[in-house]
Amino acid sequence: xxxxxxxxxxxNGIQFGVMLFLMAAGLTLxxxxxxxxxxxxGSFYMVGAYAAAATFQATSSFLLALLxxxxxxxxVGILVEIVVFRRLYPRDHLDQVLATFGLILFFNxxxxxxxxxxxxxxxxxxxxxxxxxxxxxxxxxxxRLAIIAVGLGVAALLYALVSKTRIGMMIRAGASDxxxxxxxxxxxxxxxxxxxxxxxxxxxxxxxxxxPIFTVESGMGENVLILAFVVIVIGGIGSIRGAFVAxxxxxxxxxxxxxxxxxxxxxxxxxxxxxNAGPALASMLIYLLMAAVLFFRPRGLxxxxxx
Amino acid sequence: xxxPLLSVTGLCRHFxxxxxxxxxxxxxxxxxxxxxxxxxxxxxxxxxxxLMGELRPHRGTIRLGDRDVTTMPSYRRSxxxxxxxFQITSIFPEFTARDNIALAxxxxxxxxxxxxxxxxxxxxxxxxxCAILDSVGLGHRADVxxxxxxHGEQRLLExxxxxxxxxxxxxxxxxxxxxxxxxxxxxxxxxxxLKGKITLLLIEHDMDAVFALADRITVMVYGSVIASGTPGxxxxxxxxxxxYLGEDELA
Amino acid sequence: xxxxxxxxxxxxxxxxxxxxxxxxxxxxxxATIGEGFYVDVFTRIMIFAIxxxxxxxxxxxxxxVSFGHxxxxxxxxxxxxxxxxxGVDNGFLQFGTAILASAVAALFIGFVSLRTxxxxxIMITLAFAQMIYFLSISLNTYGGDNGLNIDRPSDFxxxxxxxxxTTLYYVVFAVLMLFLFLGQRLVNSRFGMVIRGxxxxxxxxxxxxFPLLRYKLTAFVIAGAMCGVAGALLANQDLFVAPAVMQWxxxxxxxxxxxxxxxxxxxxxxxxxxxxxxxxxVLSDLTGHWQAIMGPxxxxxxxxxxxxxxxLLSRIGVERSRG
Numbered sequence: 113x114x115x116x117x118x119x120x121x122x123x124n125g126i127q128f129g130v131m132l133f134l135m136a137a138g139l140t141l142x143x144x145x146x147x148x149x150x151x152x153x154g155s156f157y158m159v160g161a162y163a164a165a166a167t168f169q170a171t172s173s174f175l176l177a178l179l180x181x182x183x184x185x186x187x188v189g190i191l192v193e194i195v196v197f198r199r200l201y202p203r204d205h206l207d208q209v210l211a212t213f214g215l216i217l218f219f220n221x222x223x224x225x226x227x228x229x230x231x232x233x234x235x236x237x238x239x240x241x242x243x244x245x246x247x248x249x250x251x252x253x254x255x256r257l258a259i260i261a262v263g264l265g266v267a268a269l270l271y272a273l274v275s276k277t278r279i280g281m282m283i284r285a286g287a288s289d290x291x292x293x294x295x296x297x298x299x300x301x302x303x304x305x306x307x308x309x310x311x312x313x314x315x316x317x318x319x320x321x322x323x324p325i326f327t328v329e330s331g332m333g334e335n336v337l338i339l340a341f342v343v344i345v346i347g348g349i350g351s352i353r354g355a356f357v358a359x360x361x362x363x364x365x366x367x368x369x370x371x372x373x374x375x376x377x378x379x380x381x382x383x384x385x386x387x388n389a390g391p392a393l394a395s396m397l398i399y400l401l402m403a404a405v406l407f408f409r410p411r412g413l414x415x416x417x418x419x
Numbered sequence: 420x421x422x423p424l425l426s427v428t429g430l431c432r433h434f435x436x437x438x439x440x441x442x443x444x445x446x447x448x449x450x451x452x453x454x455x456x457x458x459x460x461x462x463x464x465x466x467x468x469x470l471m472g473e474l475r476p477h478r479g480t481i482r483l484g485d486r487d488v489t490t491m492p493s494y495r496r497s498x499x500x501x502x503x504x505f506q507i508t509s510i511f512p513e514f515t516a517r518d519n520i521a522l523a524x525x526x527x528x529x530x531x532x533x534x535x536x537x538x539x540x541x542x543x544x545x546x547x548x549c550a551i552l553d554s555v556g557l558g559h560r561a562d563v564x565x566x567x568x569x570h571g572e573q574r575l576l577e578x579x580x581x582x583x584x585x586x587x588x589x590x591x592x593x594x595x596x597x598x599x600x601x602x603x604x605x606x607x608x609x610x611x612x613l614k615g616k617i618t619l620l621l622i623e624h625d626m627d628a629v630f631a632l633a634d635r636i637t638v639m640v641y642g643s644v645i646a647s648g649t650p651g652x653x654x655x656x657x658x659x660x661x662x663y664l665g666e667d668e669l670a
Numbered sequence: 671x672x673x674x675x676x677x678x679x680x681x682x683x684x685x686x687x688x689x690x691x692x693x694x695x696x697x698x699x700x701a702t703i704g705e706g707f708y709v710d711v712f713t714r715i716m717i718f719a720i721x722x723x724x725x726x727x728x729x730x731x732x733x734x735v736s737f738g739h740x741x742x743x744x745x746x747x748x749x750x751x752x753x754x755x756x757g758v759d760n761g762f763l764q765f766g767t768a769i770l771a772s773a774v775a776a777l778f779i780g781f782v783s784l785r786t787x788x789x790x791x792i793m794i795t796l797a798f799a800q801m802i803y804f805l806s807i808s809l810n811t812y813g814g815d816n817g818l819n820i821d822r823p824s825d826f827x828x829x830x831x832x833x834x835x836t837t838l839y840y841v842v843f844a845v846l847m848l849f850l851f852l853g854q855r856l857v858n859s860r861f862g863m864v865i866r867g868x869x870x871x872x873x874x875x876x877x878x879x880f881p882l883l884r885y886k887l888t889a890f891v892i893a894g895a896m897c898g899v900a901g902a903l904l905a906n907q908d909l910f911v912a913p914a915v916m917q918w919x920x921x922x923x924x925x926x927x928x929x930x931x932x933x934x935x936x937x938x939x940x941x942x943x944x945x946x947x948x949x950x951x952v953l954s955d956l957t958g959h960w961q962a963i964m965g966p967x968x969x970x971x972x973x974x975x976x977x978x979x980x981x982l983l984s985r986i987g988v989e990r991s992r993g
Contacts, residue, residue, distance in 0.1 A: 211972040213922040218965030341793040391808040399801035497879030511870040526879035
């Protein structure tokens with residue numbers, strides 16, 4: 113196997129992993145603090161991608177597209193929090209699942225009504241369009257490197273926010289003791305809305321960065337949403353650290369599996385058999401990983417202490 | 420002295436940095452009513468959870484008769500004769516009072532993989548359930564959904580569910596919690612009838628009840644046992660008075 | 671279990687009888703008014719009613735929020751499709767395989783998922799269903815993403831001809847009635863009391879001596895197998911099977927049918943399937959963007975009409991018997 117190819121695929125795995133982290137971070141924060149499971153989190157990803165792609169097409173400004181994407185995602189998140197989610201916090205998880213399922217149908221259709229049924233094509237901004245030679249003879253798309261950098265940067269910021277700042281203290285307190293937070297005089301309602309907006313903004317950021325790699329289409333958020341679920345289940349629901357580790361793990365395993373499982377199998381079995389078994393196994397790999405983790409640790413790798 | 424029914428040795432359990440059970444040792448003889456008292460947070464409920472197998476101790480052993488049950492899951496302990504009631508009423512609110520008991524009867528009747536015959540009209544479950552309800556004085560409320568029973572009645576139902584398992588050792592976690600005085604008196608009468616028939620471990624804050632009912636008393640503070648003895652010995656124990664009974668009228 | 675006032679009991683029974691009667695009469699009525707396609711529409715509704723009914727046994731009675739129930743629908747459908755692909759159209763064999771395969775999948779999924787609870791359980795069942803969905807996409811031999819055509823419907827020793835829409839309708843009807851009856855026996859049996867107890871108060875169940883995992887897993891497998899039958903029937907109706915049959919939104923729809931009809935009753939899911947698919951049909955006739963209306967309706971149902979249609983009908987029954 114070509115070591116440079118392995119390196120490129122490994123970077124792809126990390127790039128996919130940090131995107132999953134941006135999704136998973138919001139989900140796990142919202143669950144950890146508000147005890148809410150939100151299927152519509154993928155809708156914020158989609159909204160971010162659409163808003164950014166449309167803005168970029170209209171203005172050719174990367175910066176405006178970035179702001180529009182994150183802004184639209186966060187705004188939709190805050191709006192939905194105020195209109196629907198507030199009523200769902202005290203409900204059981206089944207109700208939350210169903211109501212947010214309804215929201216997904218709504219957002220997918222709204223996006224089709226605004227931008228039409230066909231996919232939008234987002235383009236890479238030209239200053240990131242080229243390749244970077246990471247090792248001699250090993251070019252790698254600059255855009256993907258940029259995604260890795262942004263993802264790691266956001267992870268660091270999030271870590272600093274949660275562990276070092278006053279808001280982070282409130283978030284951590286909220287995760288462990290709701291009553292205490294309100295006793296401290298913190299406006300829990302506003303805190304919840306802000307956290308929700310933050311999560312939605314991160315999802316939108318993931319979506320707008322994913323735009324040029326995948327297609328921007330209605331329902332694009334759902335596959336990545338379910339992968340983000342796998343991530344937070346593996347990481348331990350409510351744990352940012354767990355989400356980060358599990359994101360990279362899932363991104364890496366999935367990418368490497370798709371790239372190398374078939375050739376690997378071909379060394380031990382007939383080519384046609386490997387052609388069938390390789391992709392089938394690769395598509396199941398992360399779910400089997402999840403099953404294995406849960407079998408030994410039913411509450412994930414980093415279960416939060418308070419729950 | 421005969422072999423004790425329950426013997427706990429060196430039991431330890433902590434949550435993070437908080438020690439909930441600190442090297443607790445304790446024996447209960449067959450037929451005894453053994454009370455555990457102590458201020459809130461003394462680790463009494465945690466102890467019961469470990470005895471029932473809901474919580475695994477970090478160190479120490481629990482023996483029931485000649486059998487080590489330390490690592491046995493709850494349902495097995497239940498089959499070996501341990502049952503418990505919960506401090507916060509833990510019943511099946513949607514079920515009628517009778518169905519609450521019938522389910523507990525069913526647990527020990529075996530045959531739970533029966534898919535065809537209606538359980539609720541099965542005399543093998545219904546008859547013993549009615550008998551147990553009668554014994555706690557809830558016979559006339561058999562068809563009432565448990566959720567709509569009065570608080571005192573729910574507390575009795577709570578104990579009746581545990582009794583339906585026909586335990587040798589019944590762990591009672593504050594059976595009188597939140598009860599009106601007349602209900603509490605009814606409960607004390609019921610417990611004194613029960614006393615001697617099965618072995619009882621009683622956690623209770625109502626000191627009058629404890630000193631009236633108990634054969635022996637163990638006092639816990641901050642997860643450890645500070646004294647154990649007859650009601651008379653406990654009443655006279657200076658350390659107990661200082662640590663727990665304080666300025667109480669018992670003095 | 672829950673004591674109902676006599677008026678409610680009779681109104682519930684009445685609702686049940688009316689549904690059964692209406693479903694029994696669909697083909698002759700459709701023939702009379704010359705709208706034969708209603709037979710197809712209601713065949714489909716009843717197939718989803720079977721799926722929803724099977725889900726409600728674990729959800730409404732056992733408290734297990736499985737968000738991956740469409741997987742068994744897909745497994746049942748693919749069992750028929752793949753056997754037909756190899757020229758095996760013996761119905762007993764096809765349906766037997768559908769039941770066995772979905773039961774085995776449920777055993778594996780349940781064994782891992784039931785070690786967890788709450789939100790973990792929801793997400794894990796969803797993830798496993800997604801795994802089976804992607805597996806079906808990667809099966810290029812059987813059409814991959816494009817699916818698999820089925821040449822002939824299942825052949826039950828030439829006793830029934832499933833190519834005839836009316837015959838298929840009554841076969842599906844019979845299966846639905848059978849499952850309704852079996853379900854009724856099951857939830858009231860000793861086993862049924864155990865899973866209902868587990869839903870009501872898991873901790874207490876353990877303390878009175880029930881090792882819950884084995885009972886929940888059994889219920890999970892039974893529900894999966896029942897849903898597998900629905901999948902096999904669906905393959906017979908469509909004469910086609912594709913991964914889309916077990917898309918994750920399908921799991922959400924089945925869940926929604928249960929809630930819409932009324933969770934924890936066996937007739938509720940049937941009503942829910944009728945309501946959900948009828949609403950879908952009506953709205954999609956109205957506008958191409960029907961999901962923009964359907965979505966908010968679902969949100970409103972969850973927020974404000976949690977008892978479902980069956981609960982609503984029963985309440986109306988009470989008020990009438992009081993008035």
